[in-house]
Amino acid sequence: MIQLLAEERRHRIVDFLQQRGSAQVPELAGMLRVSEMTIRRDLRQLECSGLLRRTHGGAVANDRLLAETPYRAKRHEHVRQKQAIARAAVDLIKPGESIILDAGSTTYFIAMLLRNRPPDGLTVVTNDICILNELSDCPLLTVIGTGGTVQQGVYSMVGSHAENFFRTIRADRAFVGAHAVDMEIGLMSPNPEKASIKALVCAAANNTHLVVDSSKFGIGSLVEVRRLNQFTSVITDNDLAADRKEALERQGVRLVCV
Amino acid sequence: MIQLLAEERRHRIVDFLQQRGSAQVPELAGMLRVSEMTIRRDLRQLECSGLLRRTHGGAVANDRLLAETPYRAKRHEHVRQKQAIARAAVDLIKPGESIILDAGSTTYFIAMLLRNRPPDGLTVVTNDICILNELSDCPLLTVIGTGGTVQQGVYSMVGSHAENFFRTIRADRAFVGAHAVDMEIGLMSPNPEKASIKALVCAAANNTHLVVDSSKFGIGSLVEVRRLNQFTSVITDNDLAADRKEALERQGVRLVCV
DNA sequence: GGCCATTTGTTCGATTTTGTCCATTTGCTG
DNA sequence: CAGCAAATGGACAAAATCGAACAAATGGCC
Incomplete structure (x- = not known):
């Protein structure tokens, strides 16, 4: 398998999270055949777009987050x-x-x-x-x-x-x-x-x-x-x-x- | 599966409590394959968020979330x-x-x-x-x-x-x-x-x-x-x-x- | 092909999380 | 109410994760 396009990869991350609720960095890196650093960069970007929430070790889907307001x-x-x-x-x-x-x-x-x-x-x-x-x-x-x-x-x-x-x-x-x-x-x-x-x-x-x-x-x-x-x-x-x-x-x- | 994400682990603690009403520290530690200290730290944090109440030996579900006050x-x-x-x-x-x-x-x-x-x-x-x-x-x-x-x-x-x-x-x-x-x-x-x-x-x-x-x-x-x-x-x-x-x-x- | 911009991978020190040990506290029991 | 076993939380060590910086690779464009 050749390399996925970056956009496609991020889309898959979001899909995976929607389905499973949470994901770990190494897990995603292995699945998408890229380095963990790339996954972290993807997660950072996706978090900025509000599509998921990062945690230590991975990310969780928005709705699975234990609600916390800024206050x-x-x-x-x-x-x-x-x-x-x-x-x-x-x-x-x-x-x-x-x-x-x-x-x-x-x-x-x-x-x-x-x-x-x-x-x-x-x-x-x-x-x-x-x-x-x-x-x-x-x-x-x-x-x-x-x-x-x-x-x-x-x-x-x-x-x-x-x-x-x-x-x-x-x-x-x-x-x-x-x-x-x-x-x-x-x-x-x-x-x-x-x-x-x-x-x-x-x-x-x-x-x-x-x-x-x-x-x-x-x-x-x-x-x-x-x-x-x-x-x-x-x-x-x-x-x-x-x-x-x-x-x-x-x-x-x-x-x-x- | 190796190790759960911290956020996911806390989620399971809350779910477990919602279902069973109460839980003990060793019980949770065994179930989630982490040390008791980690469970205590989780419980402390979750208590701060008002998602449960700590007791000696474990925690009980927040009666407000669980027992569903009549209201x-x-x-x-x-x-x-x-x-x-x-x-x-x-x-x-x-x-x-x-x-x-x-x-x-x-x-x-x-x-x-x-x-x-x-x-x-x-x-x-x-x-x-x-x-x-x-x-x-x-x-x-x-x-x-x-x-x-x-x-x-x-x-x-x-x-x-x-x-x-x-x-x-x-x-x-x-x-x-x-x-x-x-x-x-x-x-x-x-x-x-x-x-x-x-x-x-x-x-x-x-x-x-x-x-x-x-x-x-x-x-x-x-x-x-x-x-x-x-x-x-x-x-x-x-x-x-x-x-x-x-x-x-x-x-x-x-x-x-x- | 050659060049440039962008993306990806690697290394390493910093940060965060987790585990272990131990002194102290807590709640139970006689 | 003293004694005891269990539970707790502080302190530190170990492990995992993160991210900055830089190197390498990729892709588009001429």
């Missing part, structure tokens, strides 16, 4: 740190309290812990749709959604409805996530809506806890939200550089590293 | 009818309108249709968490959640927050679902919270459409919500008995059968 993918970054932070956060919660969970992946981990082992009589308030979704069949929790306009692809509710909601409640604790923590300015947010919500969340709670993994420190963003020493505590992981820890503690930040 | 199970009853009703409902929507989707399985089908082919500039208001979840990464829609207390296992938000929300808005159309439609009294609801919400949803819209499959007619429930002839239209399926159709039309109900 949800964030949950797989710094998982260890976020889980440790979430555990520390949950330890602060006492039975009968009411807490606010800000939208975000770290707070999502807090929600997952609460779902499995909820303290008695806990009330959870959140503007995160994924958290709402996870907690809404949990029999031991009272769960309250804030309402508001859904931010496209971010699974959180913001805007005037959400803001007014937070203006009318008072909770024992708020757990706030972060995308950016400037070492001097403190918590920052990429857009005014989120910034506004986070500020109101803090204002609505007697105790405020910033839950943020160490990779977010030293990153600036657009809108100033709150200085770190205004939080009841800042919970982060031990990978935070020692000089940064010192700098924050000099500012009077109550830092908890886990 | 989700409803999506699999009368699917044909509900889809047809949803299509008819979507045909009523004009570009630029704002609509309210009540919580329920038929309105969920409407949401899925909107997700795939949204009319220009549509605004969707809903108190259904599943609908929020599905629509929140849809770039062509403006989506607004009402807020409110989450009803356990029903994926909808009710209570004073949700009620106040509906008191402050006005939409072009509302699509209301039903569990029970008494032939004389009309739309009924099993509990006062839901009844209250449905009434307010109707009051907040210029046009109201009851979307309900024929199996719900002739079933009574606790709380009276609204007479059928007060709806702009009642959309149901053709399996509705002829004598019932006549009875309703005699009452002045604008009935649409699909």
Whole structure:
């Protein structure tokens, strides 16, 4: 057999994947009589065209992929740190309290812990749709959604409805996530809506806890939200550089590293 | 076959759990010919995606995906009818309108249709968490959640927050679902919270459409919500008995059968 | 045939995944 | 509630996979 045309080869890869669901690079290389490198190049190109999804060792058909939106993918970054932070956060919660969970992946981990082992009589308030979704069949929790306009692809509710909601409640604790923590300015947010919500969340709670993994420190963003020493505590992981820890503690930040 | 692709392996874990309900680490390791450590890593990742729940020694299927909470199970009853009703409902929507989707399985089908082919500039208001979840990464829609207390296992938000929300808005159309439609009294609801919400949803819209499959007619429930002839239209399926159709039309109900 | 653009193959260091060992935690049992 | 076996997850090692860079081959075109 002579060499197939490149286009024909790629077509066969897609067909194979449609039929079998997944394929490995060596498998395809052997079947199509080309090198593995060529297969990898084909897969890369086909992925760009949206015809399949690459994985380590091969590729899977689009519909066989365990669904993951860009937002949800964030949950797989710094998982260890976020889980440790979430555990520390949950330890602060006492039975009968009411807490606010800000939208975000770290707070999502807090929600997952609460779902499995909820303290008695806990009330959870959140503007995160994924958290709402996870907690809404949990029999031991009272769960309250804030309402508001859904931010496209971010699974959180913001805007005037959400803001007014937070203006009318008072909770024992708020757990706030972060995308950016400037070492001097403190918590920052990429857009005014989120910034506004986070500020109101803090204002609505007697105790405020910033839950943020160490990779977010030293990153600036657009809108100033709150200085770190205004939080009841800042919970982060031990990978935070020692000089940064010192700098924050000099500012009077109550830092908890886990 | 040598070794499974990682993604494929995780897929099989999920499938296995869907079928059997639970699995142990050694069991999975043996079945998939990998070490137990790898299985644990897979389980950890899958737990992050919300596809299962870890336990000591293994994992159990996410009861939400498996045991089909009563709510989700409803999506699999009368699917044909509900889809047809949803299509008819979507045909009523004009570009630029704002609509309210009540919580329920038929309105969920409407949401899925909107997700795939949204009319220009549509605004969707809903108190259904599943609908929020599905629509929140849809770039062509403006989506607004009402807020409110989450009803356990029903994926909808009710209570004073949700009620106040509906008191402050006005939409072009509302699509209301039903569990029970008494032939004389009309739309009924099993509990006062839901009844209250449905009434307010109707009051907040210029046009109201009851979307309900024929199996719900002739079933009574606790709380009276609204007479059928007060709806702009009642959309149901053709399996509705002829004598019932006549009875309703005699009452002045604008009935649409699909 | 000769030339050029494109595609394919090869090598090798970097990256990712998987396996093994071991300290610690967990849940059961007496 | 102490003791124990099983399970867990961290750390590191081993293996597989990837991709960049460059060399070789292919195909079209004159």
